[in-house]
Amino acid sequence: xxxxxxxxxxxxxxxxxxxxxxxxxxxxxxxxxxxxxxxxxxxxxxxxxxxxxxxxxxxxxxxxxxxxxxxxxxxxxxxxxxxxxxxxxxxxxxxxxxxxxxxxxxxxxxxxxxxxxxxxxxxxxxxxxxxxxxxxxxxxxxxxxxxxxxxxxxxxxxxxxxxxxxxxxxxxxxxxxxxxxxxxxxxxxxxxxxxxxxxxxxxxxxxxxxxxxxxxxxxxxxxxxxxxxxxxxxxxxxxxxxxxxxxxxxxxxxxxxxxxxxxxxxxxxxxxxxxxxxxxxxxxxxxxxxxxxxxxxxxxxxxxxxxxxxxxxx
Amino acid sequence: xxxxxxxxxxxxxxxxxxxxxxxxxxxxxxxxxxxxxxxxxxxxxxxxxxxxxxxxxxxxxxxxxxxxxxxxxxxxxxxxxxxxxxxxxxxxxxxxxxxxxxxxxxxxxxxxxxxxxxxxxxxxxxxxxxxxxxxxxxxxxxxxxxxxxxxxxxxxxxxxxxxxxxxxxxxxxxxxxxxxxxxxxxxxxxxxxxxxxxxxxxxxxxxxxxxxxxxxxxxxxxxxxxxxxxxxxxxxxxxxxxxxxxxxxxxxx
Numbered sequence: 001x002x003x004x005x006x007x008x009x010x011x012x013x014x015x016x017x018x019x020x021x022x023x024x025x026x027x028x029x030x031x032x033x034x035x036x037x038x039x040x041x042x043x044x045x046x047x048x049x050x051x052x053x054x055x056x057x058x059x060x061x062x063x064x065x066x067x068x069x070x071x072x073x074x075x076x077x078x079x080x081x082x083x084x085x086x087x088x089x090x091x092x093x094x095x096x097x098x099x100x101x102x103x104x105x106x107x108x109x110x111x112x113x114x115x116x117x118x119x120x121x122x123x124x125x126x127x128x129x130x131x132x133x134x135x136x137x138x139x140x141x142x143x144x145x146x147x148x149x150x151x152x153x154x155x156x157x158x159x160x161x162x163x164x165x166x167x168x169x170x171x172x173x174x175x176x177x178x179x180x181x182x183x184x185x186x187x188x189x190x191x192x193x194x195x196x197x198x199x200x201x202x203x204x205x206x207x208x209x210x211x212x213x214x215x216x217x218x219x220x221x222x223x224x225x226x227x228x229x230x231x232x233x234x235x236x237x238x239x240x241x242x243x244x245x246x247x248x249x250x251x252x253x254x255x256x257x258x259x260x261x262x263x264x265x266x267x268x269x270x271x272x273x274x275x276x277x278x279x280x281x282x283x284x285x286x287x288x289x290x291x292x293x294x295x296x297x298x299x300x301x302x303x304x305x306x307x308x309x310x311x312x313x314x
Numbered sequence: 315x316x317x318x319x320x321x322x323x324x325x326x327x328x329x330x331x332x333x334x335x336x337x338x339x340x341x342x343x344x345x346x347x348x349x350x351x352x353x354x355x356x357x358x359x360x361x362x363x364x365x366x367x368x369x370x371x372x373x374x375x376x377x378x379x380x381x382x383x384x385x386x387x388x389x390x391x392x393x394x395x396x397x398x399x400x401x402x403x404x405x406x407x408x409x410x411x412x413x414x415x416x417x418x419x420x421x422x423x424x425x426x427x428x429x430x431x432x433x434x435x436x437x438x439x440x441x442x443x444x445x446x447x448x449x450x451x452x453x454x455x456x457x458x459x460x461x462x463x464x465x466x467x468x469x470x471x472x473x474x475x476x477x478x479x480x481x482x483x484x485x486x487x488x489x490x491x492x493x494x495x496x497x498x499x500x501x502x503x504x505x506x507x508x509x510x511x512x513x514x515x516x517x518x519x520x521x522x523x524x525x526x527x528x529x530x531x532x533x534x535x536x537x538x539x540x541x542x543x544x545x546x547x548x549x550x551x552x553x554x555x556x557x558x559x560x561x562x563x564x565x566x567x
Contacts, residue, residue: 049404052404052407052408053407053408054404054407054408073410074316074410075410077408077409077410078410080408082404082408084401084404086401088400088401088402088404088405089400089402090400090402091400092333093329097326097329101322101326102405103322104318104319104321104322104325105318105319105322105323105405105406105409105411106318106319106409106410107316107317107318107319107409107410108318109318147405
């Protein structure tokens with residue numbers, strides 16, 4: 001699949017000399033959902049604002065569909081849409097005017113049929129004549145998406161699309177994002193909700209302190225970096241750990257009946273077979289076994305911690 | 315050129331004007347009427363004529379200029395500052411619009427609003443005094459050029475303002491005094507010689523004088539100097555805006 005976005009060595013300093021981005025390199029494939037993860041202030045919004053032309057970056061190049069976004073800004077911006085993190089809307093304008101205004105800004109002639117279809121898709125049609133100030137937070141978020149899609153972009157940036165929205169609406173938004181992607185829109189979303197990235201994305205990048213510290217396919221990332229925990233439930237409780245089981249570094253639950261043992265999927269060998277054998281050898285009967293894989297959130301926290309430790313050392 | 319983009323900004327701004335039409339027109343009409351009552355009737359009864367023109371009629375061009383200047387500045391500065399304040403500016407920055415196109419949309423709308431208000435004032439003035447326009451084309455030339463120039467000036471204020479208070483400082487502290495001291499309600503020939511020379515340093519004097527010439531063929535300074543002054547201010551604003559935009563126009567960090 002070809003790259004729709006290519007970011008090469010992009011660096012950005014703010015006026016107060018705060019380094020927001022440092023030598024960022026990133027390629028986004030056409031048709032994928034890409035999640036940019038990072039803690040607050042990591043540089044996620046600065047990166048997408050740089051791509052969209054909202055802030056100027058200092059060095060490096062950004063290309064959309066092989067076109068430089070500075071030299072060829074008209075063509076690149078025509079196919080790019082952005083949904084900002086904040087609910088930035090003109091309160092006294094109607095939904096209809098707001099969305100049509102956005103389409104015009106991007107150089108597209110009015111197309112009321114398309115805007116009608118779009119508003120219906122986003123369940124906004126009933127509210128088309130309502131003023132923005134009369135809408136709920138969730139509806140406003142939808143208006144922002146409608147505005148970003150009003151000029152039919154190929155590349156859509158969602159900056160914290162579900163920030164401050166309730167669980168139900170979040171799931172609703174996820175459905176909207178999946179539908180857009182199915183319709184051929186490449187989506188880049190920034191989030192610090194790991195479950196969002198886990199639910200939606202094909203690939204994930206982790207950004208910390210202005211640097212991309214990891215890019216990988218979500219599933220591979222979970223597999224590569226993820227630890228698994230095997231939980232062995234016994235019929236009787238373990239009063240004292242000795243015998244063959246004393247060589248393992250496992251934990252017991254409060255009832256002393258469930259052994260939790262963590263292992264890494266990357267290891268050439270896991271000691272699960274030996275553990276099960278030793279449980280049997282020590283005379284315990286197994287009631288149940290299950291495994292749990294570490295979530296993207298746990299991986300994310302681990303990566304950020306490692307990166308911060310490294311920064312402190314340097 | 316992104317004509318749809320320019321049109322969108324223009325219509326969006328004019329729509330705001332339409333929504334607040336009563337406030338937009340009522341304020342200048344009431345102010346103009348009050349000026350006629352205060353200056354035209356109260357003071358005008360003591361100053362019957364200036365340069366052979368009835369005092370009430372003489373002050374009409376000055377009053378129009380006063381309104382055009384203040385309205386152009388406030389319309390353009392508010393229009394550009396408001397999206398900065400609400401952060402909706404992101405959309406304009408992310409759109410395929412050049413700096414020139416953004417300015418054209420905002421300044422075009424601000425200047426149009428001022429022109430409409432200017433025309434309304436001319437009509438209002440007709441209810442109080444006889445208004446004669448000897449050179450209508452020249453009058454329109456000055457009206458349009460002044461509206462555009464000061465809308466550009468207002469746009470600069472909108473780019474630099476850090477708050478709504480900032481939008482008011484220059485119009486209140488600089489523009490209004492310059493208009494009042496620029497011969498809006500008198501001819502500088504009525505002043506002592508020293509103050510006449512000081513008045514010549516006021517650029518607004520040249521605008522009012524040229525504009526008044528288009529009405530009654532009387533002026534304090536030559537038409538050429540007036541035209542040159544307005545064009546100089548216009549070019550100055552364009553250069554300043556171009557420079558500021560090239561640096562990221564205080565909006566793109």
